[in-house]
Amino acid sequence: MEVRKTKQLTKMALALTAACVTSIMAPMAHADTVRVTVAYYSDQTEPYFKKMAEAFTKANPGTDIKIEMVNWDTLQQKLQTDISGGSNADLAIIGTRWLLDFVKDDVAEPLDGYMDKSFKNRFIGAFLAPGQISGKTYGLPIAASARALYYNKEQLAKAGFPNGPKTWADVIAASKKIKAAGSYGFGLQGKEIETDVYWYYGLWTNGGEVVGKDGKAAFASPAGIKAATLYKSMIDQGLTQPGVTNYSREDVQNLFKQGRVSMAISAPFLAKQIKKEAPNLQYGIAPIPMGTTNATYAVTDSMVMFKNSKVKKSAWKFLDYLFTKAPRVAFTSGEGFLPTTKEEATAPQFADPDTKAFVALLPHARFAPTVTGWEDTAKAVSDAMQAVYLGKAKPADALKKAAEDANKALGQ
């Protein structure tokens, strides 16, 4: 009896202390709210981050994670209003191409102080590098993708290229046969985001560069003229879909999913969409067609921490958690990106031929250089290409003008 009583007493005392402690802790428990601006990738994004936030809060009581979803289309506008109003989140996903502006404005927190060597070692080097500016790491690669040529197996087999075209000459030869069969050969993007990139494929594979070593526009080169002339001649011969300047990236992908174009250049997530929306489509993935050399475009999005955050420690903890294996695997496979950490790359989810095909292209990948004026360059090039595609300007003239426009902003 005695023993039981004491036990009960102890229990009560414990409960009391616990109550006291929680009541003292309670106001503090909500003091730590980490706000995260998350860019919308697909309908998987929000559930994923909500789940991560929940799991993290469970393991770290006292820290709340608040996810704020923003569309890519308006992300820059949102960040601009947020930052200039001083009420930005603590963490944010941004296009790595904006990182330099973040650093120049002194709003991004350098992360090296939080990272030890083993943390840095988690990443695949090529993907971490774009997030580093003058020796300091400001952004962690949350998403990475590369581009490859998707081809419709059935149509390309009929055209005599069962393994996909290897060179631009192959693309033209195949497209001619496909056109004769009543379909469109090469899907060419002609408007909105990445219209410039779609042309860079031609530029790079012909040995050209967008920005030279001197930091000035280098695309108005013989290689550039060759690439622009190549695309324009394909339009003129009816080897692309008609009306290219009304086709955004999404529109071209839709044509491919419908089997209306036989070839299109896109990122790994197209494979994911095809499996969901057009499961009967037999597609293959090949490197970007060669001109004189191999090349592809690789792009990363970065997670940054804001300098004015008041909860840097908790924010870092959440970052640390996001970049461990299980969360990474779930994110990358859910969205159809490429693994950015070494551990996740070993997961069986990425052993499929699609991902392997993309990973194999990485040695030749070009990243958007971290220079100011990249957006202006993209805009100038897109405008020039639209003028060329519409037949309103000759490749050489359009490129020369675009280079002048780009140089006004490049490196400033």
Place this chain on the structure above:
Amino acid sequence: MVLDKTKLRRSLICWVALSPLLLVIIFPFAVMFFTAVKPPEEVFTYPARWWPSHFRWANFADMWQAAKFGVALKNSLIVSLSSTLLAIAVSIPAAYALARFPFRGKGFYRQFLLVTQMLSPILLVLGLFRLASMIPYGDGNLVDSHIGVIVAYAAFNIAFAVWMMSSYFATIPRDLEESAWLEGCGKIRAVFKVFLPLAVPAMVVTAIFTFINAWNEFAVVYTLIRSEENKTLTVQITDLVAGRYTVEWHLVMAATLAATLPVSILFAWLQRFLVKGLALGAVK
């Protein structure tokens, strides 16, 4: 009732004359409807067709989930109703002053109202956001709170509300109030007892305008609101389209249709009052 033959003929002519415009107006609604009821796999079939193989009403249920329609609807109602009330409340005295008193600064005030309409909201969003982030509210500031949006909407609609109501007020005979004074009714009481009841139609029409403007506004609410639970319908629906790797058009169209329906019904119901109210409101 006998059908009036000349009226019948006139009706026919009127409808024929209107038909091109009516067709163009109906067209986007038809697009919305037929896309909204298509099974997802038929949205991108080639050659495209108007008619779906079967009507998939479940799209509306899917959309309700995807656009978080219930919450957004509630938010749209809160924001639109409150901003309408606020705009009307501050505009009534101003409209009364313009209609009843000659005073210095009247022209200035009218011009000021016109200028408030000249700044497109898209130009103002950055400043509005900064303003909202400077005003403390709760444990943060007015960013992401409905109050900021409501006050901004009310302010943008003052000009129109004052114009409309002041010209209507001017048509209410002054003697009615004056005879009330003679009967010993105080001036302020006379306004409430005699004037305001007569002004109700104008207030209702003005309220509808303000409500529709608030219901359809995008730029301000998009900038000031950030969390899911506070977003309004226009924001949620635009979120379904903007900058996505794939757009599910059937859901977008279902959502647009559903967001439009309440306002359309309001219009159908109030159409005759609207014309009357504007008639008196347009020019004093």
Place this chain on the structure above:
Amino acid sequence: MTQSASSRPMMPWLLIMPSFALALFIISYPFFNIVFQSVHDVSRFGMIRDFNGLTNFLKVMADPVFMDVLRRTLIWTVSVVGGTVLVSVPVALILHQDFYGRGIARTVVMLPWSVSLTMTAIVWRWAFNDEYGMVNVTLQKLGIISGPIHWLATAEWAFPVEIMVGILVSVPFTVTIFLGGLSSVPGDIYEAARIDGATPWQMFRKLTLPLLRPFINMAIVLNVIYVFNSFPIIWVMTQGGPSNSTHILVTYLYELGFRLGRPGEAAAISLVMLSMLMIFTGLYIRMQPKESGEA
């Protein structure tokens, strides 16, 4: 009690104060913000760097695209407002007739008003899609065209299409104003004119039009302000492209400010736009007889 209102000058101002204060409160800071940014070097993410005087204005003026866009904005405004008035006058005259189903017709004409501009633009963008859009499908079914037209691929098609949509969304408001004007016209003057043997055209020219004048003026002033500043239609349908060929000032400044990261120059354009509107309304009001100017 018998004191006249004008001898109590404070009263009207007291009545006006709440609305004046509220509007001023909301407008003034953002306006100040625009002015401030326009004379500073502003970073992509809104950080104010150095005072730079009129540099932003000069940069904008020196840009050949700006002049092009300015010219197009004038075309846009004149076409949309002019088209709207030209469509709205006859439509209002018809809807003013007494005919069967008038209530339905009026409701339908007002329908576009019930959809937000952004959504209208989204629906039209989808309707004008090359392959899957219902515009091409319908025209092909009717045998009017043999293959799909690439509506939004070139400015030659896209800009007129955008003007058409602009007119369509401005018609309801304008028709409503005109209907209001018509309903305030006393019916007996038409009776008298008819007895005098006036033709319908004469009646329209000599009676209706002068009576509608103040309403038309008001519709023009308000529509010019709204159309000049109208953002969603062009932004959603073409984003000002291809190759800047459908930009108007407001879409151009949006691109400058929020895409190309030059908020300072965008602010400078806002001020240019504001002063253009003020000059326009000032001139227009001055040119009109007194009573119509107060709209």
